[in-house]
Amino acid sequence: MTAATINTLKSTRIVVDASNDEIISAPPTITKCRTGEVILDVQNISLSFGGVKALTDISFNVREHEIRAIIGPNGAGKSSMLNCINGVYRPQQGSITFRGKTFKHMNSRQVAEMGVARTFQNLALFKGMSVLDNIMTGRNLHMKSNILLQALRIGPAEKEEIRNREFVERIIDFLEIQPYRKTPVGRMPYGLQKRVDLGRALAMEPKVLLLDEPMAGMNLEEKQDMCRFILDVNDEFGTTIVLIEHDMGVVMDISDRVVVLDYGKKIGDGTPDKVRSNPEVIKAYLGTSH
Amino acid sequence: MSTTFPRLLLDHAEKRPHAAALREKEYGIWQTTTWAVLLQRVRFLAAGLSAAGLKRGQHVVVIGDNRPRLSASMIAAQVLGAIPVPLYQDAVSAEFVFPINNAEVSFAIAEDQEQVDKLIELRPECPQLARIWYDNPRGLRNYSEPGLASLDSLMEQGADLDKKHPARFSGWVSIVKPSDVAAMFFTSGTTGHPKGVVHTHFTLIDRALAGAAFDKLTSDEEVLAYLPPAWIGQNIFSYAQWLACGYVVNCPESAETVSIDLKEIGPTYYFAPPRVFEGMFTSVMIRMEDAGAIKRWLFKRFMDVARRVGPARMDRKPLGFSDRLSYALGNVLIYGPLRNTLGMSRVRVAYTAGEAIGPDLFVFYRAIGINLKQLYGSTETAVFVCLQPDNEAKSDTVGVPIHGVELRVLDSGEILVRSPGLLKGYYKNPEATAEVLTADGWYRTGDAGFLDAGGHLKIIDRAKDVGRLSGGANDGAMFAPKYVENKLKFFPFIKEAVAFGDKKEKVCAFINIDFAAVGNWAERRNLPYAGYTDLAAKPEVLELVRECVEKVNADLAQDERLAGSQISRFLVLHKELDADDGELTRTRKVRRGAIADKYGVLVNALYAGRSSQYIETQVMFEDGRVGLVSAELRIVDAKGFTPVRSAA
Numbered sequence: 001m002t003a004a005t006i007n008t009l010k011s012t013r014i015v016v017d018a019s020n021d022e023i024i025s026a027p028p029t030i031t032k033c034r035t036g037e038v039i040l041d042v043q044n045i046s047l048s049f050g051g052v053k054a055l056t057d058i059s060f061n062v063r064e065h066e067i068r069a070i071i072g073p074n075g076a077g078k079s080s081m082l083n084c085i086n087g088v089y090r091p092q093q094g095s096i097t098f099r100g101k102t103f104k105h106m107n108s109r110q111v112a113e114m115g116v117a118r119t120f121q122n123l124a125l126f127k128g129m130s131v132l133d134n135i136m137t138g139r140n141l142h143m144k145s146n147i148l149l150q151a152l153r154i155g156p157a158e159k160e161e162i163r164n165r166e167f168v169e170r171i172i173d174f175l176e177i178q179p180y181r182k183t184p185v186g187r188m189p190y191g192l193q194k195r196v197d198l199g200r201a202l203a204m205e206p207k208v209l210l211l212d213e214p215m216a217g218m219n220l221e222e223k224q225d226m227c228r229f230i231l232d233v234n235d236e237f238g239t240t241i242v243l244i245e246h247d248m249g250v251v252m253d254i255s256d257r258v259v260v261l262d263y264g265k266k267i268g269d270g271t272p273d274k275v276r277s278n279p280e281v282i283k284a285y286l287g288t289s290h
Numbered sequence: 291m292s293t294t295f296p297r298l299l300l301d302h303a304e305k306r307p308h309a310a311a312l313r314e315k316e317y318g319i320w321q322t323t324t325w326a327v328l329l330q331r332v333r334f335l336a337a338g339l340s341a342a343g344l345k346r347g348q349h350v351v352v353i354g355d356n357r358p359r360l361s362a363s364m365i366a367a368q369v370l371g372a373i374p375v376p377l378y379q380d381a382v383s384a385e386f387v388f389p390i391n392n393a394e395v396s397f398a399i400a401e402d403q404e405q406v407d408k409l410i411e412l413r414p415e416c417p418q419l420a421r422i423w424y425d426n427p428r429g430l431r432n433y434s435e436p437g438l439a440s441l442d443s444l445m446e447q448g449a450d451l452d453k454k455h456p457a458r459f460s461g462w463v464s465i466v467k468p469s470d471v472a473a474m475f476f477t478s479g480t481t482g483h484p485k486g487v488v489h490t491h492f493t494l495i496d497r498a499l500a501g502a503a504f505d506k507l508t509s510d511e512e513v514l515a516y517l518p519p520a521w522i523g524q525n526i527f528s529y530a531q532w533l534a535c536g537y538v539v540n541c542p543e544s545a546e547t548v549s550i551d552l553k554e555i556g557p558t559y560y561f562a563p564p565r566v567f568e569g570m571f572t573s574v575m576i577r578m579e580d581a582g583a584i585k586r587w588l589f590k591r592f593m594d595v596a597r598r599v600g601p602a603r604m605d606r607k608p609l610g611f612s613d614r615l616s617y618a619l620g621n622v623l624i625y626g627p628l629r630n631t632l633g634m635s636r637v638r639v640a641y642t643a644g645e646a647i648g649p650d651l652f653v654f655y656r657a658i659g660i661n662l663k664q665l666y667g668s669t670e671t672a673v674f675v676c677l678q679p680d681n682e683a684k685s686d687t688v689g690v691p692i693h694g695v696e697l698r699v700l701d702s703g704e705i706l707v708r709s710p711g712l713l714k715g716y717y718k719n720p721e722a723t724a725e726v727l728t729a730d731g732w733y734r735t736g737d738a739g740f741l742d743a744g745g746h747l748k749i750i751d752r753a754k755d756v757g758r759l760s761g762g763a764n765d766g767a768m769f770a771p772k773y774v775e776n777k778l779k780f781f782p783f784i785k786e787a788v789a790f791g792d793k794k795e796k797v798c799a800f801i802n803i804d805f806a807a808v809g810n811w812a813e814r815r816n817l818p819y820a821g822y823t824d825l826a827a828k829p830e831v832l833e834l835v836r837e838c839v840e841k842v843n844a845d846l847a848q849d850e851r852l853a854g855s856q857i858s859r860f861l862v863l864h865k866e867l868d869a870d871d872g873e874l875t876r877t878r879k880v881r882r883g884a885i886a887d888k889y890g891v892l893v894n895a896l897y898a899g900r901s902s903q904y905i906e907t908q909v910m911f912e913d914g915r916v917g918l919v920s921a922e923l924r925i926v927d928a929k930g931f932t933p934v935r936s937a938a
């Protein structure tokens with residue numbers, strides 16, 4: 001499997017010049033390589049919990065500006081993989097290279113500071129806080145003034161608050177959740193909570209966005225909305241996206257390349273079309289007759 | 291009066307350059323556009339549009355929500371002597387084809403990607419549509435459609451040109467005459483193609499000022515613009531009267547935030563169709579049901595006071611001391627906070643129009659101290675024909691003719707209007723124009739009604755639906771089916787009603803109960819029922835409906851002209867009228883003719899004096915299967931009342 005098999009851009013997708021994030025409009029009929037250099041490279045990662053091998057010798061890479069999906073049946077190790085990239089788990093073997101720097105294992109805070117944000121499968125939002133405050137927590141790393149100044153809202157703290165609030169308002173506008181700005185998150189429907197979760201991740205201004213099952217538990221309409229937001233994030237901000245997803249339809253429609261895991265091993269990697277016709281993948285998903 | 295919309299803008303910008311003209315909520319903050327800034331934008335847009343080739347007399351379609359830059363584009367088009375044509379933003383692409391081709395439109399201004407997509411889709415059918423500009427660039431930056439550009443780029447170009455030729459703008463404005471066409475509004479015809487209603491600067495401004503004088507509007511008013519700008523009602527309130535009076539128009543953040551924005555702005559001048567008032571009323575009632583026992587008791591107690599005292603207070607009738615005291619207490623505890631929750635604390639004048647409003651609903655708003663009134667008008671009359679004065683608002687009239695309006699009622703009941711605000715004609719449709727405009731300048735409204743003793747206009751039905759009774763005690767009496775049906779439908783227990791009586795000796799009616807409301811009523815009385823058909827046939831339910839019908843009869847008897855329309859017999863249908871069965875239109879209007887044919891047996895039974903009738907009806911289920919509903923329907927006689935003779 002070579003990493004050079006990219007390029008299944010649909011004609012409507014966006015062309016981004018990776019070097020300076022500037023958008024070049026090209027006639028929609030011409031498909032052009034939109035993705036850039038490798039930004040995240042996972043090499044030979046193995047992770048085990050006691051005797052249980054969660055991941056065995058996994059390697060794959062993510063290119064700048066692409067939408068990269070990780071799929072696989074239940075227990076295949078998808079979330080574990082994300083948690084290794086995110087620094088929640090420490091893999092026993094292998095290395096992760098992010099923007100030219102190689103790490104044996106990642107550290108959560110360091111990862112966040114380097115520009116990796118994530119959303120959670122089971123929504124780790126503050127239920128009693130408003131949408132605005134929840135997304136504001138995503139700006140944590142951008143707040144430099146000390147707690148005393150912030151509490152009293154004086155001097156630089158006030159300016160900083162206004163600047164960050166403006167950024168949060170742009171996200172609220174982008175995700176079309178203006179009517180819920182001041183609603184406690186716990187009172188909102190699930191599909192909208194997922195959107196708030198995405199909003200909080202976006203507030204970090206990430207280079208890479210890790211999405212852990214962004215469509216889980218959604219109805220068709222909510223799924224379509226979420227797909228549009230993911231594509232828009234990718235288009236408008238040029239954010240690289242790594243997503244785990246169960247819904248094969250969604251994955252095949254929106255991702256550029258797909259990694260398939262099964263029992264902690266990589267069984268497929270490539271464009272959606274290529275993966276779909278891979279016999280091993282079909283076997284893992286549908287089973288074979290014996 | 292010899293002014294135009296561009297000149298009105300210049301006046302405001304000169305006299306009060308730093309006063310707010312428009313506000314738009316964006317990124318959580320109300321962003322203000324002053325008259326001076328607005329003028330500058332209009333200058334740039336006009337210069338840009340002129341360079342793009344927009345000429346005098348050409349049409350420009352404007353599609354989108356209420357947005358400050360779309361309003362500015364409309365003025366800019368008018369500066370050039372071109373004619374803005376606002377179209378409904380929620381219409382599908384195919385609905386735009388006729389207006390765009392009919393008005394030979396080559397220029398379009400769209401709000402966002404959604405509207406741009408629709409315009410691009412119809413381009414093969416409208417090849418002359420050369421240029422499209424959009425306000426909100428989101429999702430559009432990679433479109434490479436020829437002729438598509440942002441309003442930003444148009445304004446940039448315009449700014450350069452305006453700098454080079456600063457004198458051109460005033461030149462353009464001075465050429466525009468009040469008799470020039472200012473705007474065109476397409477009316478959604480129920481049959482055939484929509485018709486473009488042509489209005490001049492004079493007609494729109496004259497009516498805007500007449501309405502403003504009637505309600506003493508000033509430049510201090512605050513208005514929230516949230517209805518489609520293609521509807522002339524919204525256009526008058528947020529464009530014609532805005533420029534005529536110079537008040538502030540506020541654009542909500544999105545359609546979903548209207549209720550929040552309403553509360554933040556606290557408009558002083560408010561306009562909505564009855565369904566909006568009904569929606570607010572329902573949400574208040576639902577929230578009160580969930581409130582604690584003390585609050586519920588207080589609410590009920592003081593709403594009783596409000597219903598008794600409030601309307602009289604609004605009509606400035608003398609009140610007793612104890613009434614004034616209880617109302618004042620209620621105002622502090624209930625009405626004030628309620629008005630605040632509704633965003634109506636500051637409302638000085640509120641209007642409802644478009645369709646009949648239920649008396650309970652109307653009284654509710656007036657009772658809690660909101661000056662809700664009705665008005666009568668249409669696209670063809672530039673809205674303002676009749677308005678209710680502040681202290682004479684009634685739920686069943688639409689007010690008195692205002693300054694400049696002459697009314698005439700034909701023998702058939704049809705109302706004719708003559709006013710300075712009448713349309714110039716329908717665009718490229720002289721036949722339709724000749725149908726509604728008479729040679730001596732009267733406009734045929736197509737509505738039937740009459741002026742009551744107090745000089746208020748009462749609309750009863752569409753003129754073509756009004757019939758006459760023939761034979762019997764009330765031979766020749768006027769029969770307005772919709773008027774009778776509406777009166778029945780104002781009861782929460784009655785969902786639909788169909789009245790018969792044209793060329794018959796008396797009026798009879800079919801009634802559909804409201805399953806939810808009557809079901810709830812039955813449950814509270816421990817009345818078991820199996821389903822709709824069973825519930826509709828219960829003697830207790832028939833008794834309940836009879837009470838409603840008799841109340842309507844008593845009400846009809848109040849008016850000599852309509853007393854003959856009292857319902858003498860009725861039955862409650864065994865099934866709900868449904869659009870799938872061809873009984874209602876898709877907009878839920880009863881198809882009286884189709885129903886009379888389908889249930890001919892029942893109509894005959896009503897008029898033959900039988901006391902019950904067996905019926906079998908085919909029904910279409912949602913999945914397309916066909917079933918049979920059968921029932922033995924009882925026919926009930928309702929008491930009539932002798933008409934009250936008005937002191938002539």
